[in-house]
Amino acid sequence: MKNFNINNLVRPNVAGLKPYSSARDEYQSTGSEMVFLDANENPFQTDVNRYPDPQQRSLKVELAKLKNVVQGNILLGNGSDEVLDLLFRAFCEPGKDNIITLPPTYGMYKVLANINNIENREVLLNADFEPNVEEILKWVNQNTKMIFLCSPNNPTGNSFSEENVSEILNNFNGLVIIDEAYIDFSAQESWLNKLEQYPNLVITQTLSKAYGMAGIRLGICYASAEIIGILNKIKPPYNVNELTQLRALDRVLNSDKVNSEVSDLLEERDAVGKALVEVKFIEKIYHSDANFILVKVDNANKRYDQLIQKGIVIRNRTTQPLCENTLRFTVGTEAENRKLIEVLKSIE
Numbered sequence: 505m506k507n508f509n510i511n512n513l514v515r516p517n518v519a520g521l522k523p524y525s526s527a528r529d530e531y532q533s534t535g536s537e538m539v540f541l542d543a544n545e546n547p548f549q550t551d552v553n554r555y556p557d558p559q560q561r562s563l564k565v566e567l568a569k570l571k572n573v574v575q576g577n578i579l580l581g582n583g584s585d586e587v588l589d590l591l592f593r594a595f596c597e598p599g600k601d602n603i604i605t606l607p608p609t610y611g612m613y614k615v616l617a618n619i620n621n622i623e624n625r626e627v628l629l630n631a632d633f634e635p636n637v638e639e640i641l642k643w644v645n646q647n648t649k650m651i652f653l654c655s656p657n658n659p660t661g662n663s664f665s666e667e668n669v670s671e672i673l674n675n676f677n678g679l680v681i682i683d684e685a686y687i688d689f690s691a692q693e694s695w696l697n698k699l700e701q702y703p704n705l706v707i708t709q710t711l712s713k714a715y716g717m718a719g720i721r722l723g724i725c726y727a728s729a730e731i732i733g734i735l736n737k738i739k740p741p742y743n744v745n746e747l748t749q750l751r752a753l754d755r756v757l758n759s760d761k762v763n764s765e766v767s768d769l770l771e772e773r774d775a776v777g778k779a780l781v782e783v784k785f786i787e788k789i790y791h792s793d794a795n796f797i798l799v800k801v802d803n804a805n806k807r808y809d810q811l812i813q814k815g816i817v818i819r820n821r822t823t824q825p826l827c828e829n830t831l832r833f834t835v836g837t838e839a840e841n842r843k844l845i846e847v848l849k850s851i852e
């Protein structure tokens with residue numbers, strides 16, 4: 505992107521902001537034994553009586569190694585939802601700026617736009633669930649700060665073509681946020697190795713899906729050091745708690761285990777996909793690059809209710825644009841998937 509200057513995008517109040525400086529920001533442990541009487545903590549041991557590292561250094565060191573980026577390109581948050589909210593608060597002026605989202609997609613972008621009083625310009629995906637690049641660029645004006653691409657996309661399951669994504673990156677002078685929550689399940693490569701090539705690229709990932717840690721709330725933002733620096737100014741000082749940092753570090757250090765679980769889930773996804781072909785009322789099975797499968801059925805509301813009756817909870821996506829009469833199945837364990845298929849084949 506030519507002429508890209510992050511200082512033209514950041515909100516003026518954020519640009520001028522002096523961040524809160526916590527006790528742990530002002531004195532960082534150097535390894536030698538110190539007596540810490542600076543943060544009004546309780547000295548008696550509970551394992552969590554001390555404030556956590558506001559910069560989550562140990563975790564970032566390992567993530568940086570695993571993802572082949574430098575620590576200065578990483579910001580961590582309380583789930584990707586917090587990371588996405590920080591992007592709005594750093595770059596979008598309420599009541600003035602706008603963003604572009606591409607329905608059908610993850611619902612949080614719209615909710616966060618509404619919370620932050622930012623206009624959400626919706627440009628539907630095309631019939632193949634790919635971004636309509638020409639139309640998207642038509643809707644850009646000087647107040648368009650961010651375009652959200654979810655790839656692999658939730659709820660459709662497909663990854664966007666590299667060509668479409670790079671066309672948006674090359675022709676939009678604001679931030680392109682690629683939400684890669686499902687990237688570990690995808691046959692497509694992450695956009696992470698393009699970070700240096702595109703100063704307007706922001707990638708979000710999460711430990712909630714492939715890493716199996718939705719309960720600890722850890723979201724990750726990868727971007728240029730300039731963008732990360734701006735987000736760091738506005739993040740709550742202790743936004744990632746000590747328990748989360750420890751559990752996440754342990755999991756990241758055991759990424760072999762994660763990889764083997766992912767490959768099991770991919771096998772299961774393929775098996776479920778094949779079995780679904782034999783279900784009479786399923787009219788279409790969409791290709792999935794994620795850990796869920798979207799299908800079109802004869803009557804989504806009816807089938808959803810029938811599955812609930814049989815003790816299976818899935819997601820009914822029928823009210824989403826381009827998703828009339830669709831259902832989304834998360835890939836579960838082999839036993840769970842077997843039960844799903846059995847029930848689907850048994851209902852009339």
Ligand SMILES: *Cc1c(COP(=O)(O)O)cnc(C)c1O
Pocket residue numbers: 582583584585586610654658683685709710711712713718721722723
């Ligand atoms: C599940 C999901 C997330 C995860 O959000 P967390 O706050 O990290 O749990 C992010 N984006 C998409 C598209 C998702 O489906």
